[in-house]
Amino acid sequence: MAIKYELIKECKQTGARLGKIHTPHGTIETPIFMPVGTQATVKSMTPEELKEIESQIILSNTYHLYLRPGHDLVEKAGGLHKFMNWDRPILTDSGGFQVFSLGDLRKISEEGVEFRSHIDGSKHFISPEKAIEIQNSLGSDIIMAFDECAPYPADREYVKNSLERTTRWAKRCKKAHKNTDTQGLFGIIQGGIYKDMREQSAKEITELDFPGYAVGGLSVGEPKPLMYEVLEYTTPLMPKNKPRYLMGVGSPDCLIEGVIRGIDMFDCVLPTRIARNGTAMTSQGRVTIKQARFYDDFTPLDPECDCYTCRNYTKAYLRHLFKANEILSARLFSYHNLYFLLKLMKNIREAIKNDNLLDYRKEFFEKYGYEL
Amino acid sequence: MAIKYELIKECKQTGARLGKIHTPHGTIETPIFMPVGTQATVKSMTPEELKEIESQIILSNTYHLYLRPGHDLVEKAGGLHKFMNWDRPILTDSGGFQVFSLGDLRKISEEGVEFRSHIDGSKHFISPEKAIEIQNSLGSDIIMAFDECAPYPADREYVKNSLERTTRWAKRCKKAHKNTDTQGLFGIIQGGIYKDMREQSAKEITELDFPGYAVGGLSVGEPKPLMYEVLEYTTPLMPKNKPRYLMGVGSPDCLIEGVIRGIDMFDCVLPTRIARNGTAMTSQGRVTIKQARFYDDFTPLDPECDCYTCRNYTKAYLRHLFKANEILSARLFSYHNLYFLLKLMKNIREAIKNDNLLDYRKEFFEKYGYEL
Numbered sequence: 019m020a021i022k023y024e025l026i027k028e029c030k031q032t033g034a035r036l037g038k039i040h041t042p043h044g045t046i047e048t049p050i051f052m053p054v055g056t057q058a059t060v061k062s063m064t065p066e067e068l069k070e071i072e073s074q075i076i077l078s079n080t081y082h083l084y085l086r087p088g089h090d091l092v093e094k095a096g097g098l099h100k101f102m103n104w105d106r107p108i109l110t111d112s113g114g115f116q117v118f119s120l121g122d123l124r125k126i127s128e129e130g131v132e133f134r135s136h137i138d139g140s141k142h143f144i145s146p147e148k149a150i151e152i153q154n155s156l157g158s159d160i161i162m163a164f165d166e167c168a169p170y171p172a173d174r175e176y177v178k179n180s181l182e183r184t185t186r187w188a189k190r191c192k193k194a195h196k197n198t199d200t201q202g203l204f205g206i207i208q209g210g211i212y213k214d215m216r217e218q219s220a221k222e223i224t225e226l227d228f229p230g231y232a233v234g235g236l237s238v239g240e241p242k243p244l245m246y247e248v249l250e251y252t253t254p255l256m257p258k259n260k261p262r263y264l265m266g267v268g269s270p271d272c273l274i275e276g277v278i279r280g281i282d283m284f285d286c287v288l289p290t291r292i293a294r295n296g297t298a299m300t301s302q303g304r305v306t307i308k309q310a311r312f313y314d315d316f317t318p319l320d321p322e323c324d325c326y327t328c329r330n331y332t333k334a335y336l337r338h339l340f341k342a343n344e345i346l347s348a349r350l351f352s353y354h355n356l357y358f359l360l361k362l363m364k365n366i367r368e369a370i371k372n373d374n375l376l377d378y379r380k381e382f383f384e385k386y387g388y389e390l
Numbered sequence: 391m392a393i394k395y396e397l398i399k400e401c402k403q404t405g406a407r408l409g410k411i412h413t414p415h416g417t418i419e420t421p422i423f424m425p426v427g428t429q430a431t432v433k434s435m436t437p438e439e440l441k442e443i444e445s446q447i448i449l450s451n452t453y454h455l456y457l458r459p460g461h462d463l464v465e466k467a468g469g470l471h472k473f474m475n476w477d478r479p480i481l482t483d484s485g486g487f488q489v490f491s492l493g494d495l496r497k498i499s500e501e502g503v504e505f506r507s508h509i510d511g512s513k514h515f516i517s518p519e520k521a522i523e524i525q526n527s528l529g530s531d532i533i534m535a536f537d538e539c540a541p542y543p544a545d546r547e548y549v550k551n552s553l554e555r556t557t558r559w560a561k562r563c564k565k566a567h568k569n570t571d572t573q574g575l576f577g578i579i580q581g582g583i584y585k586d587m588r589e590q591s592a593k594e595i596t597e598l599d600f601p602g603y604a605v606g607g608l609s610v611g612e613p614k615p616l617m618y619e620v621l622e623y624t625t626p627l628m629p630k631n632k633p634r635y636l637m638g639v640g641s642p643d644c645l646i647e648g649v650i651r652g653i654d655m656f657d658c659v660l661p662t663r664i665a666r667n668g669t670a671m672t673s674q675g676r677v678t679i680k681q682a683r684f685y686d687d688f689t690p691l692d693p694e695c696d697c698y699t700c701r702n703y704t705k706a707y708l709r710h711l712f713k714a715n716e717i718l719s720a721r722l723f724s725y726h727n728l729y730f731l732l733k734l735m736k737n738i739r740e741a742i743k744n745d746n747l748l749d750y751r752k753e754f755f756e757k758y759g760y761e762l
């Protein structure tokens with residue numbers, strides 16, 4: 019078994035889980051946020067910087083790597099870890115979400131999905147077997163089953179068809195997976211915002227006995243309270259002895275609320291994407307550096323942060339870099355935002371240890387403000 | 391005196407000078423290449439990385455900082471060193487070259503130059519006094535006189551008028567300079583490709599007794615052999631006990647040839663500019679990473695280089711980053727190119743010490759190839 023989850027304890031205030039995931043490239047302490055390295059690089063960051071801010075695991079995207087540079091090349095390089103110079107754990111998604119959201123002119127059939135590349139328009143076909151073959155070539159520690167993610171909103175019939183196809187595809191993925199000793203395949207639970215369908219999907223997927231499970235089909239445009247509600251009835255359906263991964267979630271409020279509802283793993287492009295737009299997540303909420311009031315503000319981005327950016331640069335300088343379109347701006351904001359989220363997760367783990375996650379939540383939101 | 395030059399020795403093979411420049415922010419070993427931080431940042435690099443590759447001094451551009459963020463803001467921040475978090479020496483140019491090359495609709499008079507900003511079209515006027523006032527606000531260790539750089543080609547009359555105006559402006563700059571204890575003002579010798587005019591300009595400018603001198607009006611499009619010829623008759627006209635700076639030069643061949651002709655200081659955007667186009671300077675000549683043959687080349691950029699980029703990444707990965715338009719590509723190429731040039735200068739200093747710069751030159755070009 020490539021992936022093994024160890025439940026350390028549950029928070030007495032919330033039931034949130036403190037745990038460890040053992041992988042071929044080391045052990046991850048959960049709950050954890052995974053920085054996203056879509057194209058085999060976490061945008062603007064070196065692997066050394068990712069380690070400096072204590073990134074335990076990163077995520078990379080199968081769809082993107084399949085199209086460019088191609089999984090064959092990555093395999094020839096000795097796998098994704100070696101190709102990108104990252105020796106800690108990597109999770110790859112299945113490409114399903116991107117095929118549906120980025121691929122042009124897609125045609126979905128029981129066999130798989132035909133689509134055109136968003137880069138050059140070339141025609142491609144990804145089946146569950148192909149998604150696993152690509153991920154086997156990449157050599158990531160955790161690989162994901164190829165699923166069909168229903169949009170929001172979607173009617174009951176659409177969601178039911180999606181979740182049932184997701185189950186059939188999950189079986190095919192499991193069968194196609196070759197490297198069970200070195201890569202752990204996670205199943206994905208669908209079912210949209212319908213409780214009975216989440217129950218059906220959770221039952222069907224967990225029966226297949228994967229080493230971990232993701233909650234899919236959330237953070238696709240639904241209101242946050244609805245996402246929390248779905249999590250509240252879905253996570254209790256997931257086995258306690260396996261890690262639980264909420265895909266595509268990365269705002270501080272959703273991370274805290276997700277952990278309280280029993281989630282162990284998160285990923286999102288949010289911190290690096292808003293960084294490139296000159297926006298920081300800080301202990302006092304978001305800071306948009308282009309605002310004129312920061313022109314001569316010689317204080318750090320976040321007065322409570324001790325990251326490299328906040329220790330060395332002022333808002334006035336960061337605003338100048340951003341307005342001058344300098345690469346260092348993307349670097350310094352990305353560094354801070356990832357540091358901020360990883361520190362938040364560390365604080366959350368500490369609060370679970372101390373059985374006071376509700377207190378921490380209150381304290382955090384009093385300063386940060388609640389984003390709904 | 392803010393700036394003091396110390397001549398350590400001359401190479402017996404070539405006459406090339408080994409020296410030291412003492413500045414308020416530390417001592418520089420010469421000959422030296424200065425990385426360019428146009429907008430108060432050496433593109434894509436942090437100050438710590440610049441130190442890691444042993445940058446002793448950087449250059450920043452008065453024209454750019456005057457327009458954005460404004461020298462008043464930089465002064466309010468405590469000066470350029472503090473604003474950009476760089477505590478080693480800084481040289482600023484006078485803005486003259488940029489006003490002539492980037493400013494739109496310029497009108498030159500004896501008083502100064504009126505131009506429109508390349509950023510927003512706003513109208514500005516820079517005189518010799520203004521150029522010094524801006525550089526006094528910035529607080530750089532070495533500041534440059536405001537000169538008029540004649541283009542290439544230019545006829546005798548144009549060049550004569552330029553050089554004589556440059557002398558008159560140099561006198562005004564000297565008079566306007568307030569911080570003589572903390573900032574050293576260098577004069578600039580013009581005269582185009584005309585020997586008698588270089589003699590006239592050298593005489594007029596060195597009579598003003600600046601702590602250092604630049605050779606201006608070269609590397610503006612003339613053939614390299616012509617530049618070398620001008621240097622050969624110009625540097626002997628410059629005092630031995632002052633540093634000599636060749637502006638805008640940064641290709642490896644020109645650095646070596648310049649040092650052999652008695653130059654101590656160089657700057658150029660070349661290494662960081664070609665880096666952003668995925669081009670590396672290597673011991674075997676230039677490498678353009680987009681070439682298809684590097685698709686599956688798992689060797690480093692430069693087999694003889696021990697920089698961070700070459701120790702950790704393959705050409706195949708660098709090509710992928712470049713083609714995927716990733717920020718890390720600009721970072722890794724900039725790091726390598728600057729490392730390469732600074733190492734070259736270190737080797738040149740070593741060769742002067744050993745009186746074998748001609749041998750080093752031969753050895754270098756046998757591998758690198760000669761770029762004419």
Ligand SMILES: [Zn+2]
Pocket residue numbers: 319320323324325326327328329354357
């Ligand atoms: Zn910070």
Ligand SMILES: [Zn+2]
Pocket residue numbers: 691692695696697698699700701726729
């Ligand atoms: Zn290198």
